[in-house]
Amino acid sequence: MSDLIAIFLGMALINNFILVQFLGLCPFFGVSKKLGNAVSMGLAVTFVMVIASIVTWIITRYVLIPFDVLYMSTVIFILVIASLVQIIEMFIMRTNYALYSAFGIYLALITTNCAVLGVTLINNIQKSYSFPESMAAALGGGIGFTLVLAIMSGIRERLELADTPKSMKGLPVAFMVGMLLALAFSGFGGII
Amino acid sequence: MPEALRKFTPIMFLALIVLVAITLLSLTSSITTPIVEKRIQQQVVDQMKGMFPDVVEWNEDDGLYTLFADEGKTDFLGYAFLATGSGYSSSGINILVGLEDAQTVKEIVILSQSETPGIGTRAMEPAFLDQFIGLNINDVNFIKNGGQIDGITGATISSSAIVNAVRDTAMKKVAQLEGAE
């Protein structure tokens, strides 16, 4: 159990997807202007990460490993993620339209989110996690992703009112925030 | 084309693409895999030879190499095996460990790593690695944990990855040896 917690916290804070692993940076800069949007995006990514981890774990365990074709992982995982996103979109729309209208637009962006493919590759190929470990990693990664997105959007909302130099406004200053966040998060190193 | 079938064209199209893709990949992999395997083998052998210059022949048993200095496999030289530590970077540190006998480390060599340059890579320098030479595998541990190895400030993660990987794998291999006997 403590292993799982370590993996969870490790993925959330120490090996944070955005700040340390450099995965999912496009939404980090693209969808972080408003807190609401950022949190929605983060939660949608977390959800897809978990589901994708389940499915890809099964595929890895029962197809890729038995046939010794781990090198096919990229092709198969991305295909699976793409269809998963579609089916989730459909499912949410059918069952909860309010949720769909809140999350729908983000789902489309998730297919091309490095973090989702990244987590499946890390779990199954790089670290060969067991099933519970995969879950902990996906959940931790997603939550860390959401947390950083939320922090970033909070900061950017404030920066919008700031007298930032013209050529720093928007993206460049967001990168500066990224740098300082990465520095600050490096303080978590070794806590677990 | 009948109407019912037409519905399935998109699906079949995707299936076709997947089929082509996978076949292509299988082909590529069948070309590259032997190269990779050979290279790794070669690397291990090269390093082993660097470690035990006299080596001529060896046995391999589940990753544990038993090395001999003559063709007849009678002149025992030592053992060698691969250890993988998980360091600061998400890809691991691959270490080749040579043992003089079932207790003593002869040398360790880093085969591949991708630690942070300037920080983690300080654990790849001889100043650190040379500490392992001649150590009893039970002493492969940091001084503060009762071993004989000095850690590296600023690279705790990388250095302990190496130390732990070497010790744990060595223990395992030794157990494997004992089990085999």
Add this chain to the structure above:
Amino acid sequence: MNISVKGNKLALILRRNANNKAIRLPDYGITAASPVETPPLPPNVALPILQQYGEACKAIVKKGDIVLGGQKIADSEDFNATPLHASLSGEVTGMVKIIDPATGRPVDAIVITSDGEDKCIEYKAAANPESISKADMISMVREAGIIGNETDANPAHIRLSPPGKTDAVIINASQCEPYLTTNTRLMSEKPKEMLTGINIINRILSPSIIYIAIDSTRMDITDNLMRYIKHSGADYLKIVLLEQIYPYAAEGNLVNIIFGENTKPGVALFDASTVLAINDAVINSKPFIEKTVTLAGSVSKAANLRVRIGTPISHIIDYCGGIKDAADKIIINGLLSGSTVYDQSFPVTKETNSIILGHNVTSEEGDCIRCGKCIEICPARLSPTLLAAYAKAGRYNECKEAYVDNCFECGACSYICPSNIPILQYLRVAKSELGKKVAM
């Protein structure tokens, strides 16, 4: 002083609000001991037909007409409108446009040149005031054209005819700002009229309780009132003692201090000077043509003065010996929440309660250093720094979402801000821009 406030059930003592949300200033009550004087009549008066409530009034006199003091010179059919009366006798010498300070746009004003005789229309004292009906009393108040002070700034007859039930009435006899002393002066000089006035309000609104807010330093008034209450058995009267800190006596604050912030009783609030005017209107049928104002600051003699509405400020200043110390700022209605005029010939209006001469302090506006002091001090518990930032950026809708409307413009935030940000001014811009949007 034989009645101690402490321990007396009749008195209600209130001290600070939570969090010390107030400003302490040293110059409260400098003129507290100056009896109300009456300066000579001005050579002319200008009476702006300002109309914020109801349909606009129309002038019912024209240039060249001779009018008597107290004569109605503008009115409208609309009940909500407030009529205007000549404040002295003389000739109507002009209908001019003057700039309305509130909007910066021109409004009409009637100018009367005094004939120096101060003839008045006849005021009929009510024979039996007790028998006047409620409705009659309200219409008498309306006829008198009473508009309240800053603390109760809208027509008195509207305040006296609320749509719902009035649970409580608050009579504000304290001062809402440093320097002002008119309310307390009137309370100590005319206690009888004041009580009659309160009685009239009591009869019109029939609240279950009437609070009289008094500065905690004015024990003389408190003792007097206590004696009266004890004597008359007017047990619906209660005294509230207020610390002299700004902005306790502001309407919203008073209500909150007395009732706590989670109840919403039907409350009507009247300034002491308004109570006097109501008394005059009902008992003497006398219209609202005089106003008591405090003149203070860089002037030779600070004083409380009873002046005709429309009197030019310069007339009052000259009466008190002129401007001292090269003061370059004329502040109307209080140091903190008042406004400034750029010309001494500005007339005293129905809302004027004080004229303070002061100096301008220019201070460069800095960037907000996020010290949070404005948030600490805002009695409306807003986030002034945020509101100002939104207003500066033109994001007025966000101002609205952050409750800019709850700001009652006390100015405490601008007062405290170490970066000299004119926060309140930005909020005013936001409010007026939001108002424009609603109007559109």
Add this chain to the structure above:
Amino acid sequence: MTMPDVNQPDAPEMRFSVSSGPHRRSRLSARRMMHLTLLALMLPSAAAIYFFGYFALSIIAVSVITALATEYLAKRMRGKPFVMDGSAIVIGLLLALLMPPTIPLWMVAIGAFTAIAIVKEAFGGMGHYIFNPALGGAAFMYACFPAEMTNWIEPMGFSSDKVSTAAPLSEAFAANTDKMAMFLGNTSGTIGETSALLILVAGIALVILKVIDWRIPLSFLTTAFLFSAILGADPVFHLLGGSLMLGAFFLATDWVTSPLTHKGKLIFGFGAGILLVLMRLYGDVPEGIAYSILLMNAFTPLIDRFIKPKPFGFKKVVDNNA
């Protein structure tokens, strides 16, 4: 509003001033607050120079001068006036106080430059930055020069013979924790952090002068004390050791980077305290103060967004954050 006849309408004899209310302001000014801070910082600076002699003196000089020069350049580049509001000096001084005595001076210059150019001015300067510039600069230096930034020596004052022999301490330190020495400052550490006593005096003076709010230091120190005790560490050691005192009174309280409201400030201090203890006890970083405060700086906009005063009055407050 003007009246005819009384004065010559077209030639007012005197020009008055007009402004929007209020017409009086408190005497509190940002510059005064900054100068008071600077004055208070003289205490720990004096201690630094007393204990670490020329080392401290040169670090402080380099840091402050670089900070000022960078601020000047940044303002020039932006076409804004350079005002001596003291903020650059405060940042430079605070950064200097976070340096170990043996740090090479050019590294200090790089840190001070980063603090002002990147952490402060790139965000818009005074009032607009998100992260504490001094700590941003220090964290940058920790990442660049981990060895030099953790090279501790015993205090030696101005005595030159000791300078040459000044050698890094060994791990014996942890055992040798003379609490009184730590309180007074006669111990190893960054040049400014050693004397808990003087920092405390300066900090409390600032609290009394209302330059800083007491909530952040109090909640920060209490949380760190209690939490380290709960986790079984020596709470007094943690309170007095490292830069906690300096951080709690001078770094965490920076108005710009801490929450606006009272409640927010308490949360800030609490969060920083927890993070600090976790990092000190379990983390890899040499000293958690920079990271714990920087992390709370990052959370500050969120704290401010959710911890707002509830508007006074009767209006039912609806949550507008949804």
Add this chain to the structure above:
Amino acid sequence: MTSFIKEFSKGIVTSNPIFVLALGLCPALAVSDRLEKAVWMSLGVLFVLLCSNIIISAIRKYVPNIMRIPVFIVIIATFVTIISLVFEAFVPAIFDALGIYLSLIVVNCIILGRAEAFASKNSVKDSIADALGITAGFAVALIIISLIREILGTGGLAWGDTAIFTLPVLGDHPLTVLALNPGAFLVIGLLLALFRWVGVTKNE
């Protein structure tokens, strides 16, 4: 030919994927700590983008609309896997150093974006120009970033195990942070600001 050049130069300057569009940031930040990694990554991207753009624009008329995205992804993923297999076989050190970012070319917003926006609508020739232009833009950006990060962050420049040069002073005490994650943000952010400042790109 002119249109070819136009498409090509567009990718480098006016719609530089990193500095202007801010797309494909993950690899740009992750592999730009060393020049060598940046160059090999660019080669990988070139291969994948070129091949997939060619194939996609060649089959664009036959792809059913419903399956557009999945088909494109599979095509891209195939080339990505091929290039990783090849890297693993022939430049193993680089394969290890690039780690999962090589595989992540699949989801690199640039590539799918180009497939969707360009190759699926244009002729093979234009698609090649587009691929070359975009890759050139990506490569130029990556190389600039990696040069700065490697030189300042490690105090010198190296290719493989051979050092090309070492700086004085910085060689002993490099600004390590530039080679680390925070440095990636810092360098790219400052470059973005610099380009805006000198007017290459527009302010927001």
Add this chain to the structure above:
Amino acid sequence: MNIGSIIVLTLIGIGCGIIIYIAYVKIPHKVKGLDKIEEISGALPGMNCGACGFAGCFAYAQELAKNPDIITQSPCSVAMQNPDAVKCLEKSLCISLDAAAMCKKAVIHCGGNSEVIYDYSGAKSCKAAAQLWGGYKKCPYACLGFGDCAKACPQGGIVIDKEKGIAVIDRTQCTGCGLCAAECPQNLIELMPADTKVAFQCNYEPLKNIPGRGKCESGCIHCRKCFNACEYEAIIWNKLKAVPEFDVEKCTLCGKCIEACPQNTLAFATPVAAKCEAAV
């Protein structure tokens, strides 16, 4: 080569294909007519300035798709200056546009000669200053020069003339979005046809008798001299406002009116944007 793996993986591919197919069929797709809206919004500048009166360019495009006539009632000045955009809009809306007439640019009706009547101190914002007695200038309609308009201009086309204390519009940069006009508390800024030749620099409303306030030296005194001076009937007298209006077509730039004005209220308008000339 591993035939088994190829088969299994292709089966997964088929499975994914089926899932995607089903999902595609079940998810309703974009609202009809979206293509057209996208086409229209593609021709719009995408600045989302709101000057057209709608909530951003896309909203405007939606309305245009429903009712093309809107474009003449509330045109997008910015689009009108871009010949490509005009062509594109004409095509997708099936209408023909007189772009030149719709192409407008901002003009400030103040020459900055009004006297200062009090010392203002406070927020450096025109809106804030205008709240105090309508501004610190003698003319209650004068430009206050704090540049609320300049801050609003996305083109950076407005600068404050420090000497005169008024805003000056660089008409080569102005795209006619009108954002500045909405900001000005004194209502000084008007969008006028881009090829306006003569600028009328007064905003004083003919209100009589505001003691202490009034028009400045260069304020229009409604003398009609310009009207009478024009030989080409290019000036129309606006009776309501008692100010001249200029007919661009007829004006020959002779400058007679400018000479005739006793108050120096008239001036040649500053150059027109090259962009706009192209469209004209």
